Amino acid sequence: MADRASLRDRAFREFFDAEFRSLRRLAYLLTGNWTEAEDLAQETMVRVYRAWGQIAERDRPGAYARTVMVNRHRSMLRRTMVEAKYALHRVSDTVTEGAEADVELWEALKALPVKERQAVVLRFYEDLPIAEVAIALDVPPGTVKSMTHRALGRLREVLGPEKVPEMEDV
């Protein structure tokens, strides 16, 4: 029993070491804030750890982790987005982190509805196929296509057609 537990922990540790950085970067693209990204990535890993016994045998526990992350991100936003609108204490909005890089991109991403932002990030940063994005977002593949189409349209308005593909090009 103890051996099984330590094997499990060792396997999870390997997964953690391999995936944490990329998960945190994904979280950063979703949140725009490294502190929140760290929190989101850590919360995601806690959940993955809890479910490790069931998911460890899967080919891609990383995909599970990403699904967990987008769900957690939405939960986080439910709590904080109203705060950002009404609160006396502003939610950190530090798009200025790394702002030299792509302020326009950040602003455009932030302006997207949550699921559209998630769809764009999963499709174009994680390079996930539509089917996997659909699983992560818990929507049908057709919805992923329409969300991506709308999101790209919005991004194109801000960033210009030269930077954002038409849906047919994707």
Added chain:
Amino acid sequence: MTEDLRDALHRAATAGEPAVGDAFARFAAVKRRAAIARSATVAVVGLTAAATLFFMLPGLNSGDSGGSLTGGDATSSPPFKPVKHYEDRAAGFAFDYPSSWDVFNPSVGRSVDVAPAGDEALSVDTKVAFDCGAADRCAYVAERPTRTNVRVTWRDPAQVVALLASRTARGAVVATEPTLMDGRAGERHTITFPAEPSNLPHISEGPHPGYMFTWCASCEIASIVIPRWTGTASLLVEITSPAHDPASSADIDVIIQSLARA
């Protein structure tokens, strides 16, 4: 063109990236805190299913508050567990708490009459101090239908876990995941409850419908049920903490202050 967007996202994903450092050590700390909160979640969900909500008597000076403590089971008993009822009409508070709780040790606090509920500004604070003592959970409910700030000063220990729970229309209890608020002394945290109840979990049934905000510090959990608002409201949690003394009880000063509608 697709490459431009991908490139931009990849650049953005690493801009200003802090060092990973000992991420696993941080993970271990988060996991520990989450385990505590999960115990609280299970307890909260279980008791909420069995009783109306968690309530706790405030420690009011009876001379100031006009509150009354009834010793028997209340008529507003939940389906599964009898509750006792506490009212403080002058301050506009009422509580139901499980009758099995016998841990309340009222500490002297101060309460001030507040204006009736309505659109007008309420100009006074009501400070309630109560002692969770050995209770697993403490709760406070404010029946203020206007905007309400509830400032909670948590003395001991430093860490506060905020947990939102709700009850669906069919009576099933749904608990959100805990929000860890790693409090340090003097910090302030805000959770805002919106005008539209659908944006956040809310209690739609029971004698005190509203939003429930529950927090736990080393599993001494406190809950606040805020009635549904017509406007916006904020819950301010101000964490003040001396060095943690396991032998000490956790005192909570709850300051309720209503704001004028903007």
